[in-house]
Amino acid sequence: MVINVQNLVKRYGNLLALDHFSLQIEEGEVFGLLGPNGSGKTTAINCILSLLKYDKGTIEIFGKPMRPDAYSIKQDIGIVMQNVAVFQELSVQENIDYFCGLYVKDRQKRRELVEEAIEFVGLQDFRKFHPKKLSGGLLRRLNIACGIAHKPRLIILDEPTVAVDPQSRNSILEGILKLNQQGATIVYTSHYMEEVEQICSRIVIMDKGKTLATGTKEQLKGMIKGGETLTVELFGLKEEQLEAIRRLPHVTGAEYDGTRLTVHCSGGAHNLIRLLDYLRGQELSFGRVYAEPPTLNDVFLEITGKHLRD
Amino acid sequence: MQVFKAFFKVLRASFPSTVVYLAVFIGISLIFSGNVMNNAVDGFTVESVDLAVINRDGDTPLLRGLTDYLSEGNHLVDLPDDSERLQDALFYREVSYIVLVEGGFTDRFLAGESVTLDAVKVPDSTTGYYCDQLIEKYLSTARLYREANPGLTEEQLTAAVAEDLAIETSVTLKEYDVNTQGTPNFVYYYQYMAYVLIAMMILTICTILMVFNQPDLRRRNLCAPLPLRSVNAQVTLGCAIFTVACWAMLIGLSFLLYGKALLSFAGLPMLLANTFAFALVSLSIGFLVSSLVKSFTVLSAISNVVSLGLCFISGVFVPQAIMSPGVLTAASFLPAYWYVKANNAIGSLAVLTSETTGPIWTSILIQLGFAAAFFSVALFITKQRRVGNN
Numbered sequence: 001m002v003i004n005v006q007n008l009v010k011r012y013g014n015l016l017a018l019d020h021f022s023l024q025i026e027e028g029e030v031f032g033l034l035g036p037n038g039s040g041k042t043t044a045i046n047c048i049l050s051l052l053k054y055d056k057g058t059i060e061i062f063g064k065p066m067r068p069d070a071y072s073i074k075q076d077i078g079i080v081m082q083n084v085a086v087f088q089e090l091s092v093q094e095n096i097d098y099f100c101g102l103y104v105k106d107r108q109k110r111r112e113l114v115e116e117a118i119e120f121v122g123l124q125d126f127r128k129f130h131p132k133k134l135s136g137g138l139l140r141r142l143n144i145a146c147g148i149a150h151k152p153r154l155i156i157l158d159e160p161t162v163a164v165d166p167q168s169r170n171s172i173l174e175g176i177l178k179l180n181q182q183g184a185t186i187v188y189t190s191h192y193m194e195e196v197e198q199i200c201s202r203i204v205i206m207d208k209g210k211t212l213a214t215g216t217k218e219q220l221k222g223m224i225k226g227g228e229t230l231t232v233e234l235f236g237l238k239e240e241q242l243e244a245i246r247r248l249p250h251v252t253g254a255e256y257d258g259t260r261l262t263v264h265c266s267g268g269a270h271n272l273i274r275l276l277d278y279l280r281g282q283e284l285s286f287g288r289v290y291a292e293p294p295t296l297n298d299v300f301l302e303i304t305g306k307h308l309r310d
Numbered sequence: 311m312q313v314f315k316a317f318f319k320v321l322r323a324s325f326p327s328t329v330v331y332l333a334v335f336i337g338i339s340l341i342f343s344g345n346v347m348n349n350a351v352d353g354f355t356v357e358s359v360d361l362a363v364i365n366r367d368g369d370t371p372l373l374r375g376l377t378d379y380l381s382e383g384n385h386l387v388d389l390p391d392d393s394e395r396l397q398d399a400l401f402y403r404e405v406s407y408i409v410l411v412e413g414g415f416t417d418r419f420l421a422g423e424s425v426t427l428d429a430v431k432v433p434d435s436t437t438g439y440y441c442d443q444l445i446e447k448y449l450s451t452a453r454l455y456r457e458a459n460p461g462l463t464e465e466q467l468t469a470a471v472a473e474d475l476a477i478e479t480s481v482t483l484k485e486y487d488v489n490t491q492g493t494p495n496f497v498y499y500y501q502y503m504a505y506v507l508i509a510m511m512i513l514t515i516c517t518i519l520m521v522f523n524q525p526d527l528r529r530r531n532l533c534a535p536l537p538l539r540s541v542n543a544q545v546t547l548g549c550a551i552f553t554v555a556c557w558a559m560l561i562g563l564s565f566l567l568y569g570k571a572l573l574s575f576a577g578l579p580m581l582l583a584n585t586f587a588f589a590l591v592s593l594s595i596g597f598l599v600s601s602l603v604k605s606f607t608v609l610s611a612i613s614n615v616v617s618l619g620l621c622f623i624s625g626v627f628v629p630q631a632i633m634s635p636g637v638l639t640a641a642s643f644l645p646a647y648w649y650v651k652a653n654n655a656i657g658s659l660a661v662l663t664s665e666t667t668g669p670i671w672t673s674i675l676i677q678l679g680f681a682a683a684f685f686s687v688a689l690f691i692t693k694q695r696r697v698g699n700n
């Protein structure tokens with residue numbers, strides 16, 4: 001097991017930031033830590049890295065207890081912080097070389113690793129640039145390069161795509177998958193469920209410092225009774241018709257806002273056909289129709305009663 | 311030595327601003343130390359201006375008093391009242407100032423009319439302004455006595471004014487005495503060096519330390535397989551090297567400027583020891599400020615206030631000899647005071663005996679004590695903060 005966290009408790013004064021938080025991550029996984037803002041993701045990461053003292057619990061990495069002076073463990077970890085942590089005074093190349101040099105002493109080897117990292121994040125044209133001159137997306141890429149240049153076994157990324165345009169985001173996500181294919185275990189925190197769904201093989205959903213559910217995304221979606229969500233554009237739906245829709249089989253809820261009817265279904269097949277048949281029977285003409293499979297947001301919604309992003 | 315290398319890369323980045331500061335500081339110190347020499351020379355000539363009084367009014371007590379006052383320390387030249395002769399005298403610098411007293415001046419003055427004395431002087435000369443001032447001072451004092459005490463006879467008035475002015479004059483002379491006698495020029499350079507050194511070091515050291523203290527970077531460093539001790543040691547080593555480099559650079563410059571005089575100066579080792587002690591003090595203040603300040607914008611303000619303020623009340627810009635005892639007592643709680651004190655003592659050393667050098671070494675030791683104290687406080691604050699963060 002790469003990471004084994006048991007019953008971690010961390011308080012900031014009166015605030016319980018981690019409440020008996022547990023986590024097991026196996027070698028080779030892309031593991032997602034999904035939770036809304038303030039749910040304790042960064043706190044959990046900082047505790048795992050021994051950057052924060054915690055009140056209770058045990059943390060093991062690579063099967064050994066993690067401590068501030070566990071340098072042999074730290075040697076194999078790459079960390080990409082939520083806040084960009086680079087020297088403004090150093091160029092892109094110098095920054096990567098600095099952080100890589102904290103792990104790799106051999107100059108020749110380091111030169112190769114730095115070069116590889118620069119190419120990996122696509123900053124070839126910006127080697128001599130200083131961080132001030134980089135756009136938000138490029139800065140994030142530099143932040144990542146600084147964390148992964150030494151080819152660690154375990155890479156922890158704390159919201160590496162915050163404030164990044166969709167294109168950069170995609171290239172970052174692809175890069176992370178590539179690192180995983182090269183053998184690294186990945187821990188990825190985010191409050192974007194789309195990202196986590198896209199790249200993570202296993203996911204833990206957390207809120208208020210607690211683990212709510214763990215599993216693959218299929219397992220997580222299977223945990224809830226919620227199924228697909230149907231959306232139909234139409235005018236003039238009457239209140240009693242909405243009531244009738246709510247009584248259709250497998251329908252768990254329905255809302256109508258004057259132009260758009262949203263129907264939530266649990267499992268079951270042919271939900272859309274049944275709904276459309278009903279609407280035709282009522283001689284209601286409708287516009288576009290969508291059916292969406294359940295998302296992690298639905299999972300989160302069902303467990304906590306609130307949306308991932310409020 | 312990754313951190314150590316980064317230290318100098320960060321230093322290099324803050325180099326342009328440091329160099330600008332340095333250039334300005336050096337310029338200012340050169341002007342300052344140049345000025346002190348000029349002032350000393352000026353002070354001397356001013357006191358013996360060659361001047362003439364052309365009296366068309368008659369031998370009144372008031373005018374006699376004025377003439378006596380002007381002749382004090384200056385050289386009074388007898389000239390006939392002949393405009394061509396006067397012009398020649400001025401042209402050949404026989405005199406540089408001629409007072410022209412018109413007929414009826416004394417009567418009109420005593421009657422309370424606002425009258426002035428005409429003067430012919432070498433154009434734009436400092437001596438001219440100096441004499442103007444002397445005359446203005448005499449007449450305004452006389453005016454004051456006349457108005458305050460209308461019953462005085464002309465003789466009494468003149469005597470009172472003479473007495474009044476005599477007091478002030480002797481004080482003025484004493485100041486000049488303290489300031490200039492036998493002090494080698496480079497002593498002034500070394501005095502202003504305190505400011506250059508401290509301003510430059512606080513700014514640079516703080517800038518670098520604040521870079522390394524940024525919470526995100528610190529945390530990032532803590533993730534690496536490198537003891538915090540090692541990171542701190544490398545940063546400290548960088549600071550130490552920078553300190554020695556700054557000190558050596560300023561000393562080197564002093565050799566360039568005052569080479570021979572310095573090399574043959576017996577107090578040289580003490581001069582070097584004193585500046586080095588103060589460099590350590592500056593470093594420790596840099597540490598302390600960086601442990602207190604969190605934003606780069608506040609830093610430059612703070613570093614200016616600290617370095618200027620410290621130097622000002624410790625007598626770097628104003629000679630300690632003319633500062634009030636109260637200020638000096640307060641300043642003795644500051645390291646720069648001891649630096650200046652030692653520097654002055656070194657400058658006025660006539661012979662090197664344990665009796666004369668003893669107090670100097672004491673001042674140097676006191677500075678080292680300050681440095682140690684500042685380091686300890688800075689360490690304490692950083693430790694507290696680290697515990698607080700967790």
Ligand SMILES: Nc1ncnc2c1ncn2[C@@H]1O[C@H](COP(=O)(O)OP(=O)(O)OP(=O)(O)O)[C@@H](O)[C@H]1O
Pocket residue numbers: 012015017035036037038039040041042043044082159191
């Ligand atoms: N140093 C601190 N002192 C006090 N409270 C803190 C501190 N750091 C975090 N918290 C609180 O702990 C809780 C968890 O914060 P944390 O930063 O771990 O959340 P997060 O899941 O990383 O959020 P985000 O998605 O915004 O990064 C929040 O309520 C936060 O306000």
Ligand SMILES: [Mg+2]
Pocket residue numbers: 041042043082158159
């Ligand atoms: Mg966070």
